[in-house]
Amino acid sequence: MINYFIKNFDMFGTATLEHLWIVAVTLAISVLLSTVLSYALLRVKYLEDAAIQLFSAIYSIPSLALFALMIPVMGLGNMTAVVVLTLYNQFLLLRNILSGMNSVDKNLLEAATGMGMTNFQVVTRVQLPLAFPTIIAGIRLAIISTTGIATIAACINAGGLGTVLFSGMRTMNVYKIVWGTILCAVIVLIEDLLLKMVERKLRRGAC
Amino acid sequence: MTGGPLGKGENMNAVEFEHVKKQFPRMGYMALDDVNVQINEGEFVTILGSSGCGKTTFIKMINRLYKPDFGHIRLFGKDIQNSNPVLLRRKIGYVIQQVGLFPHMTVAENIATIPRILKWDKTKIENGIEEMLQLVSLDPKEFRDRYPAQLSGGQQQRVGLARALVANPPIMLLDEPFGAIDAINRENLQNEIKRIHAQSRKTYIFVTHDIREALKLGTKVIIMNKGHIIQYASPKEIINNPCDNFVIDLLKTLNIQNNYVIDGAGI
Numbered sequence: 001m002i003n004y005f006i007k008n009f010d011m012f013g014t015a016t017l018e019h020l021w022i023v024a025v026t027l028a029i030s031v032l033l034s035t036v037l038s039y040a041l042l043r044v045k046y047l048e049d050a051a052i053q054l055f056s057a058i059y060s061i062p063s064l065a066l067f068a069l070m071i072p073v074m075g076l077g078n079m080t081a082v083v084v085l086t087l088y089n090q091f092l093l094l095r096n097i098l099s100g101m102n103s104v105d106k107n108l109l110e111a112a113t114g115m116g117m118t119n120f121q122v123v124t125r126v127q128l129p130l131a132f133p134t135i136i137a138g139i140r141l142a143i144i145s146t147t148g149i150a151t152i153a154a155c156i157n158a159g160g161l162g163t164v165l166f167s168g169m170r171t172m173n174v175y176k177i178v179w180g181t182i183l184c185a186v187i188v189l190i191e192d193l194l195l196k197m198v199e200r201k202l203r204r205g206a207c
Numbered sequence: 208m209t210g211g212p213l214g215k216g217e218n219m220n221a222v223e224f225e226h227v228k229k230q231f232p233r234m235g236y237m238a239l240d241d242v243n244v245q246i247n248e249g250e251f252v253t254i255l256g257s258s259g260c261g262k263t264t265f266i267k268m269i270n271r272l273y274k275p276d277f278g279h280i281r282l283f284g285k286d287i288q289n290s291n292p293v294l295l296r297r298k299i300g301y302v303i304q305q306v307g308l309f310p311h312m313t314v315a316e317n318i319a320t321i322p323r324i325l326k327w328d329k330t331k332i333e334n335g336i337e338e339m340l341q342l343v344s345l346d347p348k349e350f351r352d353r354y355p356a357q358l359s360g361g362q363q364q365r366v367g368l369a370r371a372l373v374a375n376p377p378i379m380l381l382d383e384p385f386g387a388i389d390a391i392n393r394e395n396l397q398n399e400i401k402r403i404h405a406q407s408r409k410t411y412i413f414v415t416h417d418i419r420e421a422l423k424l425g426t427k428v429i430i431m432n433k434g435h436i437i438q439y440a441s442p443k444e445i446i447n448n449p450c451d452n453f454v455i456d457l458l459k460t461l462n463i464q465n466n467y468v469i470d471g472a473g474i
């Protein structure tokens with residue numbers, strides 16, 4: 001078992017790095033996009049529900065089908081995977097960002113305004129810090145979901161651990177399947193750790 | 208920044224309402240119905256009235272959280288409609304009805320909110336925190352690094368008071384600041400705020416449900432009913448010359464309260 005891993009270290013290593021790349025790029029774009037979207041949606045309240053519904057509909061499309069649907073539009077490859085995964089993430093991220101921001105006590109925001117904070121200060125000093133745990137929970141979900149669904153992206157030649165898993169299935173190679181799964185879990189753990197570090201930094205910076 | 212008056216001018220009223228009206232959607236009567244009042248600088252005005260009569264609305268008009276439908280509000284002679292709302296609010300201390308401490312900040316950070324926005328230097332902020340906590344009788348060593356959730360209701364209200372006072376604003380708005388406090392602590396806080404006001408000679412506007420509190424603290428008392436100011440006079444004048452039945456009824460409750468207290472003490 002271990003021997004197999006060591007002998008094929010190159011293959012596993014490359015797949016893991018490819019996988020990490022997809023997840024990292026997806027997350028960066030997802031968080032950026034959802035930040036912009038929620039900024040707009042918090043201003044145009046009546047579109048909030050419609051947007052959430054749209055992205056929840058997208059989220060409910062099976063990933064294999066969505067990858068297949070995107071091939072005629074974007075072709076094969078990891079960029080297509082990034083686009084699809086980013087679309088999926090919008091539901092998880094937007095839902096948490098919006099519910100986090102909206103659940104902050106309105107009286108508290110009014111108090112902040114009444115004390116003399118600008119709108120920007122109310123958001124950055126009061127609303128965001130209080131919504132922070134909910135937002136981080138959304139990002140954590142997105143990490144787990146992206147890492148998992150990214151394996152399916154191997155079917156559109158995106159590379160990553162999915163390649164190992166699919167090939168293991170085709171050739172009935174248990175080692176590949178088990179190691180592919182373990183590496184997926186390790187990736188989630190590493191990303192979670194990174195997220196915790198970022199979280200701690202941000203929290204210290206905020207106060 | 209020092210807390211000098213908002214504008215120049217001698218013998219000007221700190222706060223002036225002129226024909227101010229405010230109505231909220233789906234409301235049978237006006238929250239404020241043609242309110243006219245002039246409050247001198249240095250006055251401690253208490254506002255008394257039953258629930259829903261417009262006390263909070265009155266307060267929130269002054270720091271522009273609400274906008275009048277009609278009429279003018281002037282602070283030190285200057286129409287607030289013409290001033291920058293953010294800068295205006297930084298010169299008005301505000302204690303909200305539900306305390307409103309920021310739960311993610313410690314006591315010290317809560318008090319430092321406005322000083323930080325005003326970019327005070329570190330030592331000045333630290334001194335301010337220390338001084339304010341002592342002013343509201345909370346030991347700085349014990350309390351400064353606690354979070355609001357680790358304080359009793361009364362301690363939270365003290366911190367809310369300290370936070371509003373720290374920048375020494377020329378006008379203080381206090382919306383039922385002692386709402387959820389037991390009788391003994393309330394008495395202490397009343398004495399403290401009276402002392403703080405006497406030292407500062409700033410203009411205080413203080414909302415309360417409690418007629419005893421209103422008469423004890425106020426140099427002037429505003430009695431409100433359904434969006435109208437019924438009477439605006441000194442406590443003495445109100446007791447001696449209640450201007451209509453509503454005020455007389457209010458005073459009757461005071462007698463009942465007094466009797467109750469006396470009876471209770473006799474047991």
Ligand SMILES: Nc1ncnc2c1ncn2[C@@H]1O[C@H](COP(=O)(O)OP(=O)(O)OP(=O)(O)O)[C@@H](O)[C@H]1O
Nearest residue numbers: 231232234238256257258259260261262263264265
């Ligand atoms: N933001 C708002 N939107 C709609 N109606 C409001 C709003 N604020 C106040 N009102 C209404 O205006 C009236 C006066 O409210 P206000 O909060 O000024 O009363 P209050 O005298 O402070 O009462 P309380 O003693 O219960 O705090 C009430 O009928 C209230 O329902």
Ligand SMILES: [Mg+2]
Nearest residue numbers: 262263264304
């Ligand atoms: Mg009120």
